[in-house]
Amino acid sequence: MPRYVARRLGQALLVVAGVVGLTFVIMRMVPGDPAVAFAGPKATPRQLAEARERFGLDDPLPAQLWNYVRDLVTGDWGTSLRTRQPVLDDLYVAFPASLELVGAALLVAVVVGIPVGILAARYKRKFPDIGVRVTSMLAVSVPVFWLALALQTVFAGHLDLLPVAGEYDAALDTTSPLTLWTNITVVDALITGNWPIFTSTLEHLVLPTLVVAAYPTGVIAQMTRAALIEESGQDHARMERALGFGETAVLTRFALRPALNPLLSLIALVFAYAIVNGFLVEAVFNWPGLGRYAVESIRHLDTPAIAGVTLLVALVYVLANLLVDLAQGVVDPRARPR
Amino acid sequence: MRWHKRLLVAGVAGAVAMAASACAGGQVRGAGGTPQPSTSTGPSAAAQANDATFVYAPNLDVVTDWDPASSYSNEIIAMANIYEGLTRYNAEAGKPEPRLATEWSSADDGKEWTFKLRQGVKFHTGAPMDAEAAKKAIERTIKVNAGAAYIWGSVKTIEAVDPATLKFTLKYAAPLDLVASSGYAAHIYDTSVADELKDGAKDAGTGPYTIDTWQKGKETELTLKAFEGYWGGWKPEQYKKVSFRVTPEITTAWQLLQKGEVNFVPRLNPQLFEQAGMTEGVRTAQQPSFQNLLLLPNTASGPMKDVKVRQALQLAIDYDGLVAALKGAGTKASGLVPKGLLGHVAGMEPRQDLARAQELLNAAGYGPDLEELKLTLTYAQGDEDQKLLVTLLSSTLKKLNVTLQAKPMAWNAQWDLGKKQGQDIFVMYWYPDYPDAYSWFLNVFKSADKPQFNLSYLKNPAVDRAIDALPQLTATDALAADAAYAGLQKKILQEEAAVAVPYVQTYQRALSAGVEGYADNPAYPNVVFFYDLKPAG
Numbered sequence: 001m002p003r004y005v006a007r008r009l010g011q012a013l014l015v016v017a018g019v020v021g022l023t024f025v026i027m028r029m030v031p032g033d034p035a036v037a038f039a040g041p042k043a044t045p046r047q048l049a050e051a052r053e054r055f056g057l058d059d060p061l062p063a064q065l066w067n068y069v070r071d072l073v074t075g076d077w078g079t080s081l082r083t084r085q086p087v088l089d090d091l092y093v094a095f096p097a098s099l100e101l102v103g104a105a106l107l108v109a110v111v112v113g114i115p116v117g118i119l120a121a122r123y124k125r126k127f128p129d130i131g132v133r134v135t136s137m138l139a140v141s142v143p144v145f146w147l148a149l150a151l152q153t154v155f156a157g158h159l160d161l162l163p164v165a166g167e168y169d170a171a172l173d174t175t176s177p178l179t180l181w182t183n184i185t186v187v188d189a190l191i192t193g194n195w196p197i198f199t200s201t202l203e204h205l206v207l208p209t210l211v212v213a214a215y216p217t218g219v220i221a222q223m224t225r226a227a228l229i230e231e232s233g234q235d236h237a238r239m240e241r242a243l244g245f246g247e248t249a250v251l252t253r254f255a256l257r258p259a260l261n262p263l264l265s266l267i268a269l270v271f272a273y274a275i276v277n278g279f280l281v282e283a284v285f286n287w288p289g290l291g292r293y294a295v296e297s298i299r300h301l302d303t304p305a306i307a308g309v310t311l312l313v314a315l316v317y318v319l320a321n322l323l324v325d326l327a328q329g330v331v332d333p334r335a336r337p338r
Numbered sequence: 339m340r341w342h343k344r345l346l347v348a349g350v351a352g353a354v355a356m357a358a359s360a361c362a363g364g365q366v367r368g369a370g371g372t373p374q375p376s377t378s379t380g381p382s383a384a385a386q387a388n389d390a391t392f393v394y395a396p397n398l399d400v401v402t403d404w405d406p407a408s409s410y411s412n413e414i415i416a417m418a419n420i421y422e423g424l425t426r427y428n429a430e431a432g433k434p435e436p437r438l439a440t441e442w443s444s445a446d447d448g449k450e451w452t453f454k455l456r457q458g459v460k461f462h463t464g465a466p467m468d469a470e471a472a473k474k475a476i477e478r479t480i481k482v483n484a485g486a487a488y489i490w491g492s493v494k495t496i497e498a499v500d501p502a503t504l505k506f507t508l509k510y511a512a513p514l515d516l517v518a519s520s521g522y523a524a525h526i527y528d529t530s531v532a533d534e535l536k537d538g539a540k541d542a543g544t545g546p547y548t549i550d551t552w553q554k555g556k557e558t559e560l561t562l563k564a565f566e567g568y569w570g571g572w573k574p575e576q577y578k579k580v581s582f583r584v585t586p587e588i589t590t591a592w593q594l595l596q597k598g599e600v601n602f603v604p605r606l607n608p609q610l611f612e613q614a615g616m617t618e619g620v621r622t623a624q625q626p627s628f629q630n631l632l633l634l635p636n637t638a639s640g641p642m643k644d645v646k647v648r649q650a651l652q653l654a655i656d657y658d659g660l661v662a663a664l665k666g667a668g669t670k671a672s673g674l675v676p677k678g679l680l681g682h683v684a685g686m687e688p689r690q691d692l693a694r695a696q697e698l699l700n701a702a703g704y705g706p707d708l709e710e711l712k713l714t715l716t717y718a719q720g721d722e723d724q725k726l727l728v729t730l731l732s733s734t735l736k737k738l739n740v741t742l743q744a745k746p747m748a749w750n751a752q753w754d755l756g757k758k759q760g761q762d763i764f765v766m767y768w769y770p771d772y773p774d775a776y777s778w779f780l781n782v783f784k785s786a787d788k789p790q791f792n793l794s795y796l797k798n799p800a801v802d803r804a805i806d807a808l809p810q811l812t813a814t815d816a817l818a819a820d821a822a823y824a825g826l827q828k829k830i831l832q833e834e835a836a837v838a839v840p841y842v843q844t845y846q847r848a849l850s851a852g853v854e855g856y857a858d859n860p861a862y863p864n865v866v867f868f869y870d871l872k873p874a875g
Contacts, residue, residue: 032751040410040485041749042771042781045790047484083402085554093555149589157593164593170558170581171391173551283586286557292586293555296399299720301750 008325012318019314020072020307024065027303033057037081037300055081068307077311078304082297087308090293095312096183097167098282098289102274104186104209109216110267116217117224122251124229132221139218144277148211148284155207162207165286168200208285212278216270223266227259261332268320275313391561391579392853392868395591395600400559400582401552403485404535406525406542407478410485414521416560416582418865420462421525421543424453424472424504424518427773427861429678434519434773438467438526438544439504448511448813453504453518459569461528462541462548469498474529486522486771492809511810513774520772521862546570546869547580558583562868575872592848595620601850604864608665614848623847625858626669628676629769631724632782633838636762638795641711646702648835651763653695654734655727657688660840663726668841673827674778676842678860680816681775681823686831688838696738704739711740716755717765719746724765727840756793764793767843773861775823776812779805782837783830794836801829 027034035051036043043051052058056067071078077087120132156164163169167185172178176196181188186205189198231237232247232255240250279291290309297305394415401413406421425434425442439453459467473496480490492512497505506514518524528542535542538552538560547562564578572578583600585591592610594600596617606614615622635642635651642648661670673686696705704711713735717724725746732742747755756764768791770777781790784805785797804826811819830836845858855870 030751032748032754034750036750036753041753042410042486042791044488045788083399083554090555152590152593157596160597164597164599165585165590166557166583170583173558284590286583286585286587286590288555288557288584292399292584295586299748301748 005322005326008322012322015318016311016314017069020069020311021065023307023310024068024303025061027301027306028061028064030301032301034081034301034303037302038084051081055079068304072311077308080297080302080305080308082300082302082305087304090305091290091308091312092183094288094290094293097185097287098275098278098291100184100186101205101208101212101282101287101289102271102278103184104205105212105274105278106216106267106271108209108213109220109270112213113217113220114224114263117221118228118251118256120221120225121228121232122248129225132225136218136221139214140222142214144211144214145280145284147214148208148281151207151211152284163204165284166204167286167288168197168204172197172200204285208278208281208287211281211284212274215277216267216274219266219270220263223263224259227262228255231255231259257331261328264324264327264331265321268324269317271320272313272317275316387574388577388873389579390577390873391581392577392602392871393600394580394582394602394604394866395585395594396582396604396864397586397588397591398584399555400584401538401554404538404541405482405484405532406475406527406535407482407487407523407532408484409525410522412864414862415865416562417525417543418521418545418862419547419562419580419868420541420545420549421527422545423520423524423526424455425515427516427519427859429773429859429861432678432680434515437519438472439518442515444514444813448513448810449508451506451508451514452499453506455502455504456569457502459544460567461544462565463528463531465528465530467526467528467544468501469504470501471528472504472526473498475526476524478529478532479523479525486520489517489520489523489772492517511813513809513812516774516812517772519861521865522771524772544569546572550579556584568869570869573872577868577871580868595848595850598850601853602856602866603848605846606848608667608846611666611846611848619851620848621851623845623849623856623858624666625845625847625860626677627769627843627845627863628679628773628860629767629863630671630674630676630842631668631727631840632766632768633840634764634766634782634794635836635838636759636764636795637834637836638759638797640762641702641704641713642762644702645835646698647704647711650695650698650702650738652688652831652835652838653691653698654731654738654740655688655838655840656690656730656734657840658690660727660730663730664723664841664844667723667844667846669844671839671842673824674831674837674839675775675823675827676860679770679773679775680812680819681827683824683827686827690734692734692737699738699740706737706739708739711738713740713742713762714760715742715744715763715765716747716752716761717744718752718767719748723843727765757789759789759795766793769863774812776805776808779808779826779830796830796834796836798829798834801826801834804829 033048035048035057039047039051056064068078080087080090083090116132120129123129152164155162176194178188178194178197179192181191186198186201189201228251232250237250237255240254279294282289282291294309297309396412396415398412400416402411403409403413406417409417422437424437424439426437428435438456438459440456442451442453444451455469455472461467476490476496479487492508492510493506494509495507499505526544531542534540538549541549546565546568548565550561550563552560558581560582562580564572585594588607588610591603592606595603611622614620635648637643657670661668670687673683675681699705700708703709717728728744732744735742755761768778768782782792783796783801784792785802786792789795804822808819808822811822847858849856852874854872854874
C-alpha cells in the first residue's frame with residue numbers, strides 16, 4: 001500500500017510540474033508587458049524598468065521558469081503583480097471560500113443525485129425515470145450564469161426569501177466576530193459555536209450552492225442510473241433475483257456497490273471541475289472565492305497569480321483523484337493494490 | 339464492518355484530520371487579530387446620531403496599495419476619505435479650493451509657491467500636521483517615485499518657513515495649486531509610520547475617516563470609521579461608518595441597492611440605469627467625467643500618414659449615433675479638453691460628413707471606386723462602449739470602401755504594440771491625474787523619440803513649443819492659458835487631425851433616495867466624499 005501511494009504521488013507530481021511549466025511558458029508568451037500590472041496603466045518607462053528588474057521579467061525565459069520552480073519548491077509562490085501580496089496569502093483567503101461553496105454543492109449533488117439515480121434505475125423507462133432524465137439533462141445543460149441570475153432574481157429579488165449576495169451578514173463581524181481556524185467560514189463558525197454567523201452563512205449558501213450543484217447532481221444521477229442498469233443486467237443480479245430478492249434490493253444491496261466505483265472517479269472529476277465552473281456563480285453572488293481573484297489576475301496578466309491559481313486547481317484535481325483511488329480500495333476489494 | 343460504514347468512517351476521519359491540520363491557530367476576522375467582545379449595537383449617546391453604515395458597492399478590489407505615496411489605483415475611493423491634500427479641486431468653479439492649506443500665492447512667474455497651512459490639524463496617528471510634516475510627506479512621495487509621483491516633477495526645493503508656511507521653489511513654472519489637488523500622490527501623511535501601512539491595519543492621514551477593518555479578498559473588504567479628532571468637526575447626522583462591499587456583477591449590485599443593502603453603485607448598465615430612474619427608493623445622478631475616448635491615427639507611417647485620410651476618419655465617425663447608442667453613458671465632446679477644466683472650448687463639437695469624407699479619401703487615392711483602404715485598429719478588450727464605437731465605425735467605413743480590422747486587446751498588450759507603432763488607429767481613454775488639461779497635451783501630443791502615450795506619433799515642433807508654454811501660463815495668466823489651449827486644440831484636431839474624440843464618458847450613479855449631499859466630482863473619479871452625506875429628513 002505505501003508503495004502504491006508513493007507511486008501515485010510521484011505520477012501526480014509529474015502532472016502538476018507539467019501544468020506549472022506549461023502555464024508559466026504560455027503566460028510569458030502572451031504579448032504585453034506584465035510589469036504594467038504592477039506599475040500601473042500610466043507607468044513611466046523608468047517605473048516599468050524598475051518593476052521588470054524587481055520581478056526578474058527581463059531574465060531569459062528558462063531562467064525565469066527555473067527561479068519560479070525553485071521558489072515554488074521552497075514554498076514561495078511568488079508575489080502577485082496586482083495585489084502586491086504573496087500569492088499564497090491571497091490564495092489562502094480566496095480558496096477556502098470556494099471550497100466551502102463547492103463542498104456544499106457536492107454534498108447536495110451526492111445526497112440528491114445518487115438516490116434519484118437509483119429511483120430512475122428502479123423504474124427504468126417509466127414515468128419517474130423519464131422525469132429524472134429530463135430534469136438532469138436540464139440541470140446539466142443550463143448555463144450556470146443564467147441559472148444564478150434567475151434564482152437570484154426570483155428567490156432573493158421578487159420573493160425575498162433568501163439573501164441576494166454575500167457569504168454572511170457583514171454586520172455580524174461587529175456583533176459576533178468569527179475566530180478563524182480553517183478560514184472556511186461555515187466550519188469555523190461550527191467549531192467555535194458562533195451560531196449567528198453559522199446560520200447566516202447557511203442561509204447565504206442556499207442559492208449559490210443550488211446553482212453550483214446543478215451540474216454535478218445531473219451528472220451523478222445519470223451516471224448512477226446507467227451504472228445500476230448495467231450492473232442489474234449482470235449474472236449476479238440474475239442469481240439474486242432467483243434467490244427471491246426484490247428489484248429494489250437487487251439495486252441497492254447488490255448492484256450499488258460495484259456501481260460506486262466509476263461514480264467515485266466521476267465525483268472527483270466533477271469536484272475539481274465545479275471549482276472552476278463556480279467562478280461565474282461566485283461573481284453573481286459576491287462569493288469571496290477564487291473566481292474574482294482568477295478573473296482579475298487574468299485581466300491584468302498577473303503571471304504569478306495565474307500560475308498560482310492553476311497550480312492550486314491542478315493540485316485539487318490530483319488530490320481528489322488520489323483520494324478516490326484510495327477510497328475505491330475501501331469500497332471495492334478488486335481495486336485494492338496487492 | 340460493512341463497506342459503507344467503512345467509507346463513512348474514512349470520510350469522517352479525513353475531515354477531522356483536515357480540520358485538525360488547519361487548526362494551527364485561531365484569528366478573529368475583522369478585528370485585526372484581537373478578539374472583540376460581543377457588543378450590542380445600541381444607539382449611541384446622541385439621540386439623533388446617525389449610526390447607520392453607508393455602503394459603497396465597488397465592482398473591483400477596493401485596495402491594492404495602502405502607501406499614499408505610490409497608491410495609483412481603485413483605492414482612490416477610500417484614500418480620498420482618509421487622506422487630504424493641500425487643496426481640493428472644485429469642478430463646478432473650475433479651480434482648487436482650500437483643504438489643508440487655507441490660502442496660497444505664487445511669485446516669480448509661477449516658479450515660487452507659498453501655502454499657508456490650516457492650524458490645529460492632527461494626523462490619525464496623533465501627530466500634529468504642520469509645514470515640516472507636509473514637507474516630509476511630499477519629499478517622501480517624490481523619493482518613492484511610483485504611481486503618479488511625477489506630478490511633483492517641477493519641484494526643486496520645499497521649505498518649511500514656519501509651522502504654518504510651506505514654500506516651494508520650482509525648476510520651471512507650474513500650477514502647483516492644481517498639482518496639490520491631485521487625487522493621487524498629493525496626500526499629506528505622517529511619514530513616521532509610512533513603513534507600517536502595508537497591511538492596512540492603520541493609516542497616516544488627516545481626513546475625516548480612518549481604517550476600521552481591512553479584509554483583503556472578502557466581500558466587505560474595507561470598513562472606515564469617523565476620525566473623532568477631524569479638524570472639520572462632526573455633526574450628529576453625518577455617517578460615522580462606511581463600508582465597501584465588493585460586487586462584481588452589475589445586476590447583483592442593482593438587487594442589493596433596491597433592497598437597501600448597499601447605498602451607492604458607481605456604474606450600472608444603460609438599461610438598469612433607466613430602470614433605476616423610475617424605481618422608488620433609488621435615485622440616479624449623472625455627471626460628465628474628465629475622461630474622454632481618443633482615436634489616435636498613426637501619423638508617422640502607413641496610409642494615415644496622409645492628413646486627408648486622417649480628416650476623412652474624423653468625418654466618418656457617427657458622433658450623434660454613438661452618443662444615442664450609449665444611452666447617457668457618454669456625451670458629445672467639444673474639443674480635446676472636457677468641460678470643467680481650464681482650456682475647454684465650447685462650439686468645437688465634431689459632426690459626421692460622409693460626402694466630405696469621401697472627397698478627402700478620393701483625393702488621397704482611396705474610396706468606393708478606387709483602391710480599397712485597409713486599416714488596423716486596437717481597442718480595450720471587454721470595454722462595451724469602445725466595442726460599440728468600433729462596430730459603428732466599421733460599418734460606416736465599409737461604405738467608403740475602407741476595411742477596418744479591429745483587434746480587442748488587454749491594455750499591456752495593446753500598449754506594447756502601440757509603442758512599436760503596430761497599428762493604424764489606437765483607441766484609448768485619457769484622464770488627467772490632476773485636474774489640468776496639460777495632461778493630454780504633454781503626454782499624448784508632445785513629440786517623443788520613444789513614444790509612451792504619444793500613440794499618434796505626432797511630431798510637430800510648433801505644437802511642442804506651444805505645449806511647453808502651457809504650465810507657466812496656467813500658473814500666471816488663466817485667460818492667456820485658455821487662449822493657448824484653444825489654439826493648440828485647433829492645430830491638433832483640425833490642422834493635424836491627429837486625434838478624433840468620439841465622446842466624453844458620463845458617470846451614471848445610482849444611490850439610495852434617502853441620502854442627501856451627494857455631488858460627483860470628476861476630478862476624483864468614482865470617489866464619494868462620505869463626510870458630505872447625511873440621511874434625508
